[in-house]
Amino acid sequence: xxxxxxxxxxxxxxxxxxxxxxxxxxxxxxxxxxxxxxxxxxxxxxxxxxxxxxxxxxxxxxxxxxxxxxxxxxxxxxxxxxxxxxxxxxxxxxxxxxxxxxxxxxxxxxxxxxxxxxxxxxxxxxxxxxxxxxxxxxxxxxxxxxxxxxxxxxxxxxxxxxxxxxxxxxxxxxxxxxxxxxxxxxxxxxxxxxxxxxxxxxxxxxxxxxxxxxxxxxxxxxxxxxxxxxxxxxxxxxxxxxxxxxxxxxxxxxxxxxxxxxxxxxxxxxxxxxxxxxxxxxxxxxxxxxxxx
Amino acid sequence: xxxxxxxxxxxxxxxxxxxxxxxxxxxxxxxxxxxxxxxxxxxxxxxxxxxxxxxxxxxxxxxxxxxxxxxxxxxxxxxxxxxxxxxxxxxxxxxxxxxxxxxxxxxxxxxxxxxxxxxxxxxxxxxxxxxxxxxxxxxxxxxxxxxxxxxxxxxxxxxxxxxxxxxxxxxxxxxxxxxxxxxxxxxxxxxxxxxxxxxxxxxxxxxxxxxxxxxxxxxxxxxxxxxxxxxxxxxxxxxxxxxxxxxxxxxxxxxxxxxxxxxxxxxxxxxxxxxxxxxxxxxxxxxxxxxxxxxxxxxxxxxxxxxxxxxxxxxxxxxxxxxxxxxxxxxxxxxxxxxxxxxxxxxxxxxxxxxxxxxxxxxxxxxxxxxxxxxxxxxxxxxxxxxxxxxxxxxxxxxxxx
Amino acid sequence: xxxxxxxxxxxxxxxxxxxxxxxxxxxxxxxxxxxxxxxxxxxxxxxxxxxxxxxxxxxxxxxxxxxxxxxxxxxxxxxxxxxxxxxxxxxxxxxxxxxxxxxxxxxxxxxxxxxxxxxxxxxxxxxxxxxxxxxxxxxxxxxxxxxxxxxxxxxxxxxxxxxxxxxxxxxxxxxxxxxxxxxxxxxxxxxxxxxxxxxxxxxxxxxxxxxxxxxxxxxxxxxxxxxxxxxxxxxxxxxxxxxxxxxxxxxxxxxxxxxxxxxxxxxxxxxxxxxxxxxxxxxxxxxxxxxxxxxxxxxx
Numbered sequence: 003x004x005x006x007x008x009x010x011x012x013x014x015x016x017x018x019x020x021x022x023x024x025x026x027x028x029x030x031x032x033x034x035x036x037x038x039x040x041x042x043x044x045x046x047x048x049x050x051x052x053x054x055x056x057x058x059x060x061x062x063x064x065x066x067x068x069x070x071x072x073x074x075x076x077x078x079x080x081x082x083x084x085x086x087x088x089x090x091x092x093x094x095x096x097x098x099x100x101x102x103x104x105x106x107x108x109x110x111x112x113x114x115x116x117x118x119x120x121x122x123x124x125x126x127x128x129x130x131x132x133x134x135x136x137x138x139x140x141x142x143x144x145x146x147x148x149x150x151x152x153x154x155x156x157x158x159x160x161x162x163x164x165x166x167x168x169x170x171x172x173x174x175x176x177x178x179x180x181x182x183x184x185x186x187x188x189x190x191x192x193x194x195x196x197x198x199x200x201x202x203x204x205x206x207x208x209x210x211x212x213x214x215x216x217x218x219x220x221x222x223x224x225x226x227x228x229x230x231x232x233x234x235x236x237x238x239x240x241x242x243x244x245x246x247x248x249x250x251x252x253x254x255x256x257x258x259x260x261x262x263x264x265x266x267x268x269x270x271x272x273x274x275x276x277x278x279x280x281x282x283x284x285x286x287x288x289x290x291x292x293x294x295x
Numbered sequence: 296x297x298x299x300x301x302x303x304x305x306x307x308x309x310x311x312x313x314x315x316x317x318x319x320x321x322x323x324x325x326x327x328x329x330x331x332x333x334x335x336x337x338x339x340x341x342x343x344x345x346x347x348x349x350x351x352x353x354x355x356x357x358x359x360x361x362x363x364x365x366x367x368x369x370x371x372x373x374x375x376x377x378x379x380x381x382x383x384x385x386x387x388x389x390x391x392x393x394x395x396x397x398x399x400x401x402x403x404x405x406x407x408x409x410x411x412x413x414x415x416x417x418x419x420x421x422x423x424x425x426x427x428x429x430x431x432x433x434x435x436x437x438x439x440x441x442x443x444x445x446x447x448x449x450x451x452x453x454x455x456x457x458x459x460x461x462x463x464x465x466x467x468x469x470x471x472x473x474x475x476x477x478x479x480x481x482x483x484x485x486x487x488x489x490x491x492x493x494x495x496x497x498x499x500x501x502x503x504x505x506x507x508x509x510x511x512x513x514x515x516x517x518x519x520x521x522x523x524x525x526x527x528x529x530x531x532x533x534x535x536x537x538x539x540x541x542x543x544x545x546x547x548x549x550x551x552x553x554x555x556x557x558x559x560x561x562x563x564x565x566x567x568x569x570x571x572x573x574x575x576x577x578x579x580x581x582x583x584x585x586x587x588x589x590x591x592x593x594x595x596x597x598x599x600x601x602x603x604x605x606x607x608x609x610x611x612x613x614x615x616x617x618x619x620x621x622x623x624x625x626x627x628x629x630x631x632x633x634x635x636x637x638x639x640x641x642x643x644x645x646x647x648x649x650x651x652x653x654x655x656x657x658x659x660x661x662x663x664x665x666x667x668x669x670x671x672x673x674x675x676x677x678x679x680x681x682x683x684x685x686x687x688x689x690x691x692x693x694x695x696x697x
Numbered sequence: 698x699x700x701x702x703x704x705x706x707x708x709x710x711x712x713x714x715x716x717x718x719x720x721x722x723x724x725x726x727x728x729x730x731x732x733x734x735x736x737x738x739x740x741x742x743x744x745x746x747x748x749x750x751x752x753x754x755x756x757x758x759x760x761x762x763x764x765x766x767x768x769x770x771x772x773x774x775x776x777x778x779x780x781x782x783x784x785x786x787x788x789x790x791x792x793x794x795x796x797x798x799x800x801x802x803x804x805x806x807x808x809x810x811x812x813x814x815x816x817x818x819x820x821x822x823x824x825x826x827x828x829x830x831x832x833x834x835x836x837x838x839x840x841x842x843x844x845x846x847x848x849x850x851x852x853x854x855x856x857x858x859x860x861x862x863x864x865x866x867x868x869x870x871x872x873x874x875x876x877x878x879x880x881x882x883x884x885x886x887x888x889x890x891x892x893x894x895x896x897x898x899x900x901x902x903x904x905x906x907x908x909x910x911x912x913x914x915x916x917x918x919x920x921x922x923x924x925x926x927x928x929x930x931x932x933x934x935x936x937x938x939x940x941x942x943x944x945x946x947x948x949x950x951x952x953x954x955x956x957x958x959x960x961x962x963x964x965x966x967x968x969x970x971x972x973x974x975x976x977x978x979x980x981x982x983x984x985x986x987x988x989x990x991x992x993x994x995x996x997x
Contacts, residue, residue, distance in 0.1 A: 025872070118971060
């Protein structure tokens with residue numbers, strides 16, 4: 003190899019290394035400073051301590067924020083996974099006149115910036131309650147339901163796209179074989195199609211859970227009284243000045259999402275092998291990268 | 296253990312970071328933390344009163360000494376408050392919860408009056424019981440049906456409100472609001488770095504170019520407009536296009552020199568010398584004067600006049616827990632509780648009886664309890680926040696900072 | 698996370714289309730359709746309607762029909778220009794960082810490929826808010842800025858609140874979105890093409906320019922659009938790292954809806970932003986369609 007070639011190799015290698023460093027330094031900083039024993043400013047190091055974790059974990063308010071986040075994320079994930087998967091299956095059989103506009107909406111739900119969706123939703127809910135409440139004599143306001151409903155829009159699209167990608171790469175010979183053997187569509191679906199789709203469904207569920215769990219922008223414009231979630235809490239403490247307690251909450255959030263990623267990774271990788279379908283070597287991570295293509 | 300740490304953290308925040316408009320937009324999280332931590336009854340016993348209120352002593356008094364309201368029995372076990380971040384003394388919240396068996400005290404926050412209105416407009420109506428908007432916003436809220444009349448029979452402590460604060464233009468018959476506290480918008484200076492005299496808005500604008508990138512300004516249009524309008528000798532409520540045009544020019548000249556628009560941590564920026572000149576409130580600033588390393592911090596009420604603002608307690612329309620809300624209003628204006636509020640927040644109270652429990656040093660601080668001769672230079676705010684020209688200038692200012 | 702270009706794969710023709718089957722199809726699509734209709738179409742329609750109206754006396758919306766809000770948006774377009782500049786600069790930076798990285802993973806990583814991919818997904822997977830605020834500590838006056846300030850003897854040296862800080866924040870946040878699609882195209886690239894090119898005596902640069910780059914192009918375009926979308930509407934990063942100084946269109950929208958409570962003026966700007974996004978994406982579709990005609994390589 004010539005000198006220039008070697009230079010390119012070295013450069014590629016060091017570039018990659020530096021980018022990974024860049025990606026991980028902030029995460030490391032948050033985690034490291036969450037062990038800071040200081041009672042003063044966050045940057046003043048004062049020995050390793052777990053006291054901020056103890057503080058945060060025993061704090062009833064933060065517990066309630068965690069609970070709120072969990073309720074919102076799990077509901078969003080369930081709704082998005084079921085409806086998104088259904089839509090992907092339905093779309094496969096839908097006539098063009100329906101499929102095209104539907105796809106266009108999926109497309110819009112993804113390209114319109116989140117802040118626009120969030121503000122439009124704020125205006126929409128506000129206007130709706132103004133119209134609905136006097137007519138029905140009700141007092142509907144914002145709460146869990148508005149956050150979940152708004153989160154689900156993007157996540158339904160997400161799950162749908164994941165499942166569709168899987169469907170399109172699916173080996174249809176089994177389905178046809180099943181039909182040939184006079185299997186009912188219902189049984190064919192559960193015995194043949196569903197297991198093959200499972201990795202995409204699992205990935206969709208975990209992705210939408212995570213996106214919902216971490217969402218700040220939409221949540222902040224659709225939240226009601228007493229439905230503050232962890233990201234809203236973190237944002238407000240950022241505005242106020244980051245403390246070691248903020249870092250501890252952040253580190254716990256990181257841990258939760260990472261645990262989900264690991265679970266998903268294992269589940270998807272195992273299932274891919276078993277289903278013997280066009281798997282990818284990097285499990286769910288591979289799925290995410292594929293999806294972004 | 297953990298409770299104590301949290302307690303200390305809250306104390307520290309209460310002591311150093313209480314800004315009136317200390318922006319906690321999602322929840323008065325730290326304050327709320329205290330409130331809910333208090334759900335565990337054990338946590339309420341506490342030697343806690345002492346740190347926040349040395350003069351009251353550690354007596355941890357049963358505070359609503361003046362005539363407990365008759366409706367105690369009917370007080371709901373919940374209270375939903377939406378307020379400026381960290382704007383109620385955590386000990387008072389604990390005390391209130393313990394006394395009235397309010398298990399769940401939700402403290403959500405807003406960053407600006409406008410945001411409160413947006414939230415009420417946007418689906419929060421009927422969710423919250425109590426709030427503390429700035430006085431000039433009360434008439435608009437009444438007009439839109441966002442607030443309800445206060446049942447004064449349930450708030451006997453309202454008798455302590457000084458006459459000067461009654462029957463003001465925003466609520467001529469005193470039906471809808473109970474004064475919370477009041478203060479000024481002024482100039483903060485690190486005198487060890489800024490050697491010039493900056494005691495007027497005019498001087499503020501003159502000196503600003505010398506301290507490029509070291510000026511902090513609160514992120515609140517109603518307060519920022521005060522500076523140019525007063526420097527020019529106009530009313531701070533002006534909506535005259537010509538006057539506003541001149542004010543705009545001054546603001547645009549200031550914009551390139553501003554470090555940050557910050558209503559939450561302006562005091563931190565002053566403390567670390569990141570900023571050395573500020574258009575700020577007093578919250579969080581006065582404490583700096585007491586620390587040795589920042590004793591050169593000075594707060595001036597500009598001699599060419601400035602804003603006198605007042606925040607007011609209101610009970611929101613369709614409040615789910617009206618009795619708890621009334622009980623809270625009465626509780627918070629109990630003289631000792633009110634004194635604690637004043638000493639935690641650093642803003643002047645309208646409650647004559649409470650002054651007996653406030654440190655002399657604070658009572659005599661002209662930056663808080665403004666002397667009468669200075670008082671005449673202050674001007675109350677009208678609700679001009681909806682003026683389109685003001686909005687436009689504010690946007691222009693915001694987009695040309697730095 | 699993906700685009701329509703890919704959302705139209707193999708629609709298997711069902712041989713027998715009975716009423717029952719149509720009913721089932723409808724049932725499957727009903728919930729998602731309703732969701733879109735109520736929570737996507739309706740809010741956007743309201744925004745469009747409101748954008749022609751006037752601000753109510755106490756804020757919000759009052760009826761009316763005029764183009765004033767649009768005219769105003771075009772007359773005072775600084776935030777749009779700033780956002781556009783930031784979005785383009787951010788996208789280009791992401792591109793420059795992502796291409797060599799993706800190339801390395803796809804061609805040089807060997808058995809560590811999976812690990813590297815997972816390591817790339819992890820930051821993308823974790824809270825954007827947390828990853829952003831971490832930079833507060835790193836860049837702050839007690840961090841890097843203080844260090845550089847001391848070094849150059851300027852106590853007023855700042856990083857936070859400058860466009861650089863915002864750029865750093867967004868590049869950091871959205872870089873994985875650029876790497877993934879480029880990686881996938883490179884990964885699926887037919888390596889023999891490169892060999893053939895070399896065998897035919899083409900130099901390294903010629904090979905890169907004539908083989909690798911054209912093949913990667915769809916990935917580059919997808920990545921650029923994926924990064925461009927959130928960059929244009931960015932709100933969180935300037936809110937955290939901006940000191941209120943860097944004023945992007947996202948911040949202006951929040952200001953108009955929340956502070957000024959001028960819904961119509963905000964709505965008009967939202968509509969303009971959506972149109973900008975649509976135009977960019979249509980351009981992208983046209984671009985990738987053109988690309989696909991000439992070459993047998995696509996992101997699908």
